[in-house]
Amino acid sequence: MVTKNIASDQKVKAMSLVEVRTFIEHLAKENPDAKSELNYTSPYTLLVAVVLSAQATDASVNKATEKLFKVASTPSEIVALGEEGVAQYINSIGLWRAKSRNVVALSTQLLEQHDGNVPGERQALEALPGVGRKTANVVLNIAFNQSTMAVDTHIFRLGNRTGLALGKDVLAVEKALVRRIPKDLLRDSHHWLILHGRYICKARKPECWRCPATIVCHYPNKNLG
DNA sequence: AACTCGGGGCA
DNA sequence: TGCCCAGAGTT
Numbered sequence: 233m234v235t236k237n238i239a240s241d242q243k244v245k246a247m248s249l250v251e252v253r254t255f256i257e258h259l260a261k262e263n264p265d266a267k268s269e270l271n272y273t274s275p276y277t278l279l280v281a282v283v284l285s286a287q288a289t290d291a292s293v294n295k296a297t298e299k300l301f302k303v304a305s306t307p308s309e310i311v312a313l314g315e316e317g318v319a320q321y322i323n324s325i326g327l328w329r330a331k332s333r334n335v336v337a338l339s340t341q342l343l344e345q346h347d348g349n350v351p352g353e354r355q356a357l358e359a360l361p362g363v364g365r366k367t368a369n370v371v372l373n374i375a376f377n378q379s380t381m382a383v384d385t386h387i388f389r390l391g392n393r394t395g396l397a398l399g400k401d402v403l404a405v406e407k408a409l410v411r412r413i414p415k416d417l418l419r420d421s422h423h424w425l426i427l428h429g430r431y432i433c434k435a436r437k438p439e440c441w442r443c444p445a446t447i448v449c450h451y452p453n454k455n456l457g
Numbered sequence: 458a459a460c461t462c463g464g465g466g467c468a
Numbered sequence: 469t470g471c472c473c474a475g476a477g478t479t
Contacts, residue, residue, distance in 0.1 A: 326463030
């Protein structure tokens, strides 16, 4: 997917490990109580929300799930609602046909294979329809307290732009981040990075003058206002 | 590696 | 109008 929106076609130098630590510690200070901005109240609604969030803004997803979860917030309730029923709540976000299909199929599979619970193992999660590596990483991080790094479009862009973690695809960037970020900071780094990428290190017109870590950033086109 | 799904937000 | 959005599945 993602290689087109790096917003820099110039060569970027990788950060040193010292710079990586400095960068992460600055982001931690910037956003001390970072958490997901998606709307969820359980591992199941988290899973559904993340599946729905693919290539959509979280504001549009939250608008849909706010209504949907009021009607159906468990696998059996979603299955009872059916694809058409789910679709009527989520057709304001893109990819809604496939997402309606996946959410119902995923819920059916949870009931049939996992007693209606969200599994805490990567393999079982990625076997669910509509769930790939990124979604599994988010669920493992938030619902199962694991130090995974879920790389979305924001983190991919930020990693390549700043030199924090270079890679041609999301998996390469994920591995670089896991390898380079201090272990004790890895789990929360997911939240710090995604929020920083979203509000400051933006795809268009990054607001580098607001960034607490420009001193260690290798982005050649810094927008310092 | 490239293609497809996709409506809404925003400049 | 064109770009971008808390990606995944298929060819």
